[in-house]
Amino acid sequence: MTQHVDDVRPVGTVSRPVPHVAGNGVPVRPAPPKPAPPRRAAPPTPDVTKQQPAGSASWLPALGVLIVGMFMSILDTSIVNVALPTIQLELGISATDGQWVSTAYSLTEGIMVPISAWLGYRYGSKRIYVLCLAGFTVASVLCGLAGGLGSLVVFRILQAVPGGIIPVTCMIMLRRMVPPERLGAAMGLYGLGVIVAPAIGPSLGGLLVEYTDWRFIFFINVPVGILGVIGAAIVLKKDQGHRDRPLDILGFATIAAGLFALLLALEEGKDWGWTSYPIMILFTVAALCVALFVVIELEVDRPLLDLRVFTHFQFVLPLLLVSVISMGMFASAFFIPQFLQGPSRGLTPVNTGLMLIPQALVLAVLLPMSGLLYDRIGARWLAVSGLLVAGIGLLTLSEINVDIPNGSLVLGMCILAGGVGLAMMPIMSSGLGVVPPESAESASSFNTLAQRVSQAFGLGLLNAFLTVAGAQGLADRSGLLTQSDPQVAAMSQNQAEMLVFYQRTSGIAQADAYSQAFVVIGLLCLAGAVLALFMRGGKPTAGSAPAMAH
Known part of the structure; x- marks a missing residue:
């Protein structure tokens, strides 16, 4: 077989393609080489907001930073309530006017909750958290420097703006950074800021008011806030904001107006009269605004809050149970200190606070x-047992009277705290774990909102109940004694003895009203224990709590 001369090439020469020749002798242009397939673009850098770290060491420091911010924002509410009588005295204002120091904060805080998730989505949760923590610290300084009621109320409103955003932002960031199978442990630690802060607030407030100055209840936030901002800037992972979701202005306006009207009615009902025209108008406005909000959210493409979370029974049921147990915990935290510092017991703020430490x-x-x-x-059996224990604790507190030993009150509060400690965080974790990823941020907002409204709703209704029951009890006891009674006639000769007699009678009526109120809330907790049997059971798995996604 002969070799063609053209096929012989020196070694190392570059081979060139030989043109093909058609049968008629005309060279044929070779077909162009096929283009190489396009190179696949490198996958984008994953968003840190969607990552679920595998180990606990990566999220524990960040969780500690979130607990600091949450603890500070909630502590401020309970600590201010203890100092209100002193603030009223030093500023020379009435009790009705002084109540606006607390009311202005509560109203503003509630209004800010619905927009919190959108702010985190738009500008990044870390940025919003750091800014809110810094803003809360600066506003605390201004509150401590206030020279009168007007400036103090304005600065409290400025303080409540970041104070209302921090809880929702913390909850959203917690769910993003904690693996679903460790959500319970993380929520248990997170609960130290949510539940323990109101419990120690009266103790700390009493110490500051009695041994320093009422302004230090605000100044105490400064070092904590500075450390929190520094820690958040270093530890928290940065997440990018998104510009693809415009603010649902109509939705925010309607829910903000509805919450403002509802919270104001619940705050002022005991003073304005629950059947008065202003209160009835506020309740009507609240109902209409909330109904309009629902209509708007179901029609817009990008709602402010996703109402589809309420189609999940296992989210709605824990939301109801959280509301019930929050009502019991915060009602006792409000009424017990009020009773201990009332005329029948007359304890100082410090001694009252010491009784709340256990x-x-x-x-x-x-x-x-x-x-x-x-x-x-x-969550199921923890919720059932916790609600049962909480109900027993409240029924124990229903034995309250002017002569009850302090140990009995402490025992009842500890039993109640045991039930809350067992049930609160598992219930919240279970409810937040069933919603789909696209609704997780709204679920966090509704959870925080339910706690705020249930606390105000419970205190409002119970205050109304106490007003009626207390007045009736005082009238009944006063009616048993007449001026013809020799004992009363003798006491009327001495105004001091008469004052003591009146204080004791008033204290007895007040204690009877508290007792009836605790019975009502205790029965609600026991009913909640029955409902908790319908919660999902079994050990949560990695797939049972969806990861956060935008």
């Missing part, structure tokens, strides 16, 4: 423990 210790122990148990056995 329940704070119970919460501090049980909250992390309940989180670990949730990761092992799920």
Whole structure:
């Protein structure tokens, strides 16, 4: 076989393609080479907001930073309530005017909750958290420097703006950074800021008011806030904001107006009269605004809050149970100090605070423990047992009277705290774990909003109940004694003795009203224990709590 001369090439020469020749001798142009397939673009850098770290070491420091901010924002509410009588005295204002120091904060805080998730989505949760923590600290300084009622109320409103955003932002960031199978443990630690802060607020407030100056209840936030801002800037992972979701202005306007009207009616009902025209108008406005909000959210393409979360029974049921147990915890935190510092007992703020420390210790122990148990056995039986224990604690507190030993009150509060510590965080974790990813931010907002409204709603209704029951009890006891009674006639000769007699009679009527109120809330908790049987059971798995996604 002969070799063609053209095929012989020196070694190392570059081979060139030989043109093909058609049968008629005309060279044929070779077909152009096929284009190489396009190179696949490198996958985009994953958004840190969608990552779920595998180990606990990566999220524990960040969780600690979130607990600091949450603890500070909630502590401020309970600590101010203790100092209100002193503030009123030093500023020379009436009790009705002084109440606006607390009311202005509560109203503004509630209004800011619905927009919190959108702000985090738009500008990034880390940026919003750091700015809110810094803003809360600066506003606290201004509150401490206030020279009168007007400036103090304005600065409290400025303080409440970031104070209302921080809880929702913390909850959203917690769900993003914690693996679903460790959500219970994380929520147990997170509960130290949510539940323990109101429990120790009266103690700390009493110490500051009695031994320093009422302005230090605000100044105490400064070092904590500075450390929190520094820690957040270093530890928290940065997440990018998104510009693809415009603000639902109509939705925000309607829900803000509805919440403002509802919270104002609940705050002022006891003073304005629950059947008065202003209160009835506020309730009507609240109902209409909320109804309009629902219509708007169901029609717009990008709603402010996703109402589809309410189609999940396992989200709605825990939301109701959280509301019930929040009502019991915060009602006792409000009424017990009021009773201890009332005319029948006359304890100082410091001594009152010392009596509340044991329940704070119970919460501090049980909250992390309940989180670990949730990761092992799920929420159902923790919720059932916790609500039962809370109900028993409230029924124990219903034995309250002017002569009740302090130990009995402490025992009842500790039993109640034990129930709250067992049930609160598992219930919240279970409810937040069932919603789909696209609705997770709205679920966090509704959870925070339910706690705020239930606390105001419970205190408002119970205040109305106490007003009626207390007045009736005082009238009944006064009617038993007449001026013809020799004992009363003798006491009327001495105004001091008469004053003591009146204070004791008033204290008895007040204690009877508190007793009836605790019975009502205790029965609600026991009913909640029955409903908790319908919660999902079993150990939560990695797929049971969807990761956060935008």
